[in-house]
Amino acid sequence: xxxxxxxxxxxxxxxxxxxxxxxxxxxxxxxxxxxxxxxxxxxxxxxxxxxxxxxxxxxxxxxxxxxxxxxxxxxxxxxxxxxxxxxxxxxxxxxxxxxxxxxxxxxxxxxxxxxxxxxxxxxxxxxxxxxxxxxxxxxxxxxxxxxxxxxxxxxxxxxxxxxxxxxxxxxxxxxxxxxxxxxxxxxxxxxxxxxxxxxxxxxxxxxxxxxxxxxxxxxxxxxxxxxxxxxxxxxxxxxxxxxxxxxxxxxxxxxxxxxxxxxxxxxxxxxxxxxxxxxxxxxxxxxxxxxxxxxxxxxxxxxxxxxxxxxxxxxxxxxxxxxx
Amino acid sequence: xxxxxxxxxxxxxxxxxxxxxxxxxxxxxxxxxxxxxxxxxxxxxxxxxxxxxxxxxxxxxxxxxxxxxxxxxxxxxxxxxxxxxxxxxxxxxxxxxxxxxxxxxxxxxxxxxxxxxxxxxxxxxxxxxxxxxxxxxxxxxxxxxxxxxxxxxxxxxxxxxxxxxxxxxxxxxxxxxxxxxxxxxxxxxxxxxxxxxxxxxxxxxxxxxxxxxxxxxxxxxxxxxxxxxxxxxxxxxxxxxxxxxxxxxxxxxxxxxxxxxxxxxxxxxxxxxxxxxxxxxxxxxxxxxxxxxxxxxxxxxxxxxxxxxxxxxxxxxxxxxxxxxxxxxxxxx
Numbered sequence: 001x002x003x004x005x006x007x008x009x010x011x012x013x014x015x016x017x018x019x020x021x022x023x024x025x026x027x028x029x030x031x032x033x034x035x036x037x038x039x040x041x042x043x044x045x046x047x048x049x050x051x052x053x054x055x056x057x058x059x060x061x062x063x064x065x066x067x068x069x070x071x072x073x074x075x076x077x078x079x080x081x082x083x084x085x086x087x088x089x090x091x092x093x094x095x096x097x098x099x100x101x102x103x104x105x106x107x108x109x110x111x112x113x114x115x116x117x118x119x120x121x122x123x124x125x126x127x128x129x130x131x132x133x134x135x136x137x138x139x140x141x142x143x144x145x146x147x148x149x150x151x152x153x154x155x156x157x158x159x160x161x162x163x164x165x166x167x168x169x170x171x172x173x174x175x176x177x178x179x180x181x182x183x184x185x186x187x188x189x190x191x192x193x194x195x196x197x198x199x200x201x202x203x204x205x206x207x208x209x210x211x212x213x214x215x216x217x218x219x220x221x222x223x224x225x226x227x228x229x230x231x232x233x234x235x236x237x238x239x240x241x242x243x244x245x246x247x248x249x250x251x252x253x254x255x256x257x258x259x260x261x262x263x264x265x266x267x268x269x270x271x272x273x274x275x276x277x278x279x280x281x282x283x284x285x286x287x288x289x290x291x292x293x294x295x296x297x298x299x300x301x302x303x304x305x306x307x308x309x310x311x312x313x314x315x316x317x318x319x320x321x322x323x324x
Numbered sequence: 325x326x327x328x329x330x331x332x333x334x335x336x337x338x339x340x341x342x343x344x345x346x347x348x349x350x351x352x353x354x355x356x357x358x359x360x361x362x363x364x365x366x367x368x369x370x371x372x373x374x375x376x377x378x379x380x381x382x383x384x385x386x387x388x389x390x391x392x393x394x395x396x397x398x399x400x401x402x403x404x405x406x407x408x409x410x411x412x413x414x415x416x417x418x419x420x421x422x423x424x425x426x427x428x429x430x431x432x433x434x435x436x437x438x439x440x441x442x443x444x445x446x447x448x449x450x451x452x453x454x455x456x457x458x459x460x461x462x463x464x465x466x467x468x469x470x471x472x473x474x475x476x477x478x479x480x481x482x483x484x485x486x487x488x489x490x491x492x493x494x495x496x497x498x499x500x501x502x503x504x505x506x507x508x509x510x511x512x513x514x515x516x517x518x519x520x521x522x523x524x525x526x527x528x529x530x531x532x533x534x535x536x537x538x539x540x541x542x543x544x545x546x547x548x549x550x551x552x553x554x555x556x557x558x559x560x561x562x563x564x565x566x567x568x569x570x571x572x573x574x575x576x577x578x579x580x581x582x583x584x585x586x587x588x589x590x591x592x593x594x595x596x597x598x599x600x601x602x603x604x605x606x607x608x609x610x611x612x613x614x615x616x617x618x619x620x621x622x623x624x625x626x627x628x629x630x631x632x633x634x635x636x637x638x639x640x641x642x643x644x645x646x647x648x649x650x651x652x653x654x655x656x657x
Contacts, residue, residue: 052521189377190548194592194603201602216522223594223603242599260526261551261595 006079007040008178008210009064009097014038014073016059033059035234036073038303039212041178046204046211048225048242050218050257056234057214061182064212065099095125098171102183104163108155115141115151118169125174140169144199161192165199172203178210185220197224218261222246230254233284236303240310250312250320252289283315291316336408338542339366339389339427339510344402346384346393346566358384358397360566363640366510366559371536371543373557373574375550375589381566382546383432386512389544390429391419406510425455427510428503433519434495438487444498445471445483448505455506470501475531493524497531504535511536512544517552529556550590554578562586565621568640572647582649584626620652628653 101107138148350356471479588606608625
């Protein structure tokens with residue numbers, strides 16, 4: 001287990017609902033984007049978070065980064081909840097936890113030179129005297145594989161893969177311990193994806209970074225993660241060590257995701273087609289579940305440890321374990 | 325002219341494309357060739373996969389076959405024969421009878437390809453009324469039947485739904501119903517699942533497979549996902565910088581890739597390496613960056629390129645039966 005020491009980041013029973021205002025035809029209602037998530041990110045590990053669009057992955061990332069306020073629950077940084085942090089420790093938190101975004105075209109200011117983009121966080125956190133910054137930027141550019149001579153260029157002069165490298169250089173500029181990477185590869189071509197995966201892995205080794213890697217692509221998650229959490233409709237439905245999840249999954253939704261990987265479908269049971277519905281008291285996956293029984297209609301299963309270090313939220317994990 | 329890969333079944337292929345070239349005006353050179361002398365041939369009931377990265381000319385090829393190339397792009401050469409009829413020379417009126425009738429296309433983004441102010445069912449009916457000599461009432465009944473066939477629950481109600489009331493997967497099903505309304509002989513699917521969620525992707529691909537065998541259609545499947553290709557394409561064609569790099573029966577191509585670009589693509593997939601290891605990569609940036617227009621377009625990124633690769637364009641030659649490669653270093657018979 002890579003879960004050594006105490007977690008850098010911990011998320012406890014986090015909720016976020018968005019109010020949908022009443023329209024001419026619809027009454028007001030709350031959409032639960034994140035509905036009670038617990039996660040821990042330990043130093044140096046990669047935690048993969050997988051799930052489909054709308055499952056709450058990105059909302060979770062935004063809450064961790066403080067870009068959205070949670071409805072309830074807490075985010076704990078090195079043992080202290082964020083609300084309790086002093087302004088000094090909050091600055092430390094913002095330095096220690098950085099983010100890499102999905103869209104390398106939208107996440108870089110088009111009016112800044114790339115050197116300035118990479119230098120900006122160091123200036124904000126007053127990491128180094130102004131005279132040293134340029135040298136540090138050059139070193140960072142080298143680390144991510146961009147020639148330091150390109151300091152004065154603008155983002156539009158770079159391809160998608162190079163921009164993602166610039167975004168990564170900006171994230172590591174303030175020597176963080178954890179990086180939240182929200183779909184960092186999905187906007188890139190296949191041959192470029194592999195380059196960025198390698199870069200992220202190298203940086204993790206040399207800088208001892210922890211990653212919370214958010215992706216819908218399970219082959220990427222499997223390649224990079226030590227532990228994996230699967231999210232469905234705002235909840236974690238399965239969590240465990242990466243190889244465990246991929247060889248012995250215990251939740252029908254994970255099974256459906258695995259069955260959807262071309263060439264790996266095999267004998268896994270595919271879900272029924274249907275809409276995602278999160279109403280009532282039963283299991284949220286009920287409508288699509290090939291295993292569902294009476295109990296699933298009555299009670300939503302809780303996330304429980306089923307095998308050593310491997311949790312799932314399903315009443316029929318045993319059956320899935322046997323068929324999968 | 326390079327020889328075409330042999331196809332089985334019918335003697336005259338359903339679709340033949342020869343030396344197709346599509347150009348766009350460009351600031352750097354006088355003309356940018358999005359498609360550069362592409363030839364392909366597709367038999368009845370066959371599936372051909374067009375694979376490559378963004379900007380390699382996959383979609384430009386599809387649009388040119390549909391004769392939907394948008395300005396300022398123009399088709400500057402080659403021919404497209406559908407059942408022996410030359411599509412590029414047909415007057416627009418006659419072409420409209422074929423388009424949506426004999427052959428049709430589904431697009432990458434179901435979100436933007438449907439008209440947002442018209443009901444989903446109406447958009448399906450529209451095509452049927454246009455191509456079949458039946459009354460509006462009958463066409464509507466046919467549309468409901470099609471919506472049911474593509475797996476839309478309660479099709480009668482969904483007929484009256486507007487696109488924004490449907491999920492992405494449902495919208496793509498409506499697109500498929502529209503494309504299949506007149507039982508086309510050829511369907512071109514341009515990244516039909518890229519905008520969709522993983523589990524929905526699998527459903528849509530299964531739907532296309534099922535309908536393909538029910539209707540005995542031929543299919544051109546455009547994708548950047550090599551995993552999708554492995555399971556359903558008879559032939560696979562790998563494109564780079566508007567040109568065909570390699571084409572072969574899919575199993576052959578995956579088992580014995582001969583072009584360094586194809587090899588690089590397959591090797592760089594995370595599922596082909598053990599977890600946490602370094603992935604083999606193709607050096608260089610996005611397609612055709614750093615290529616000066618001479619020789620092989622892949623030469624600046626190719627690990628094995630040398631003198632001739634930079635100066636002379638390699639032809640597409642048959643390396644083994646049915647396996648064509650455009651590379652100076654590939655084995656030659």
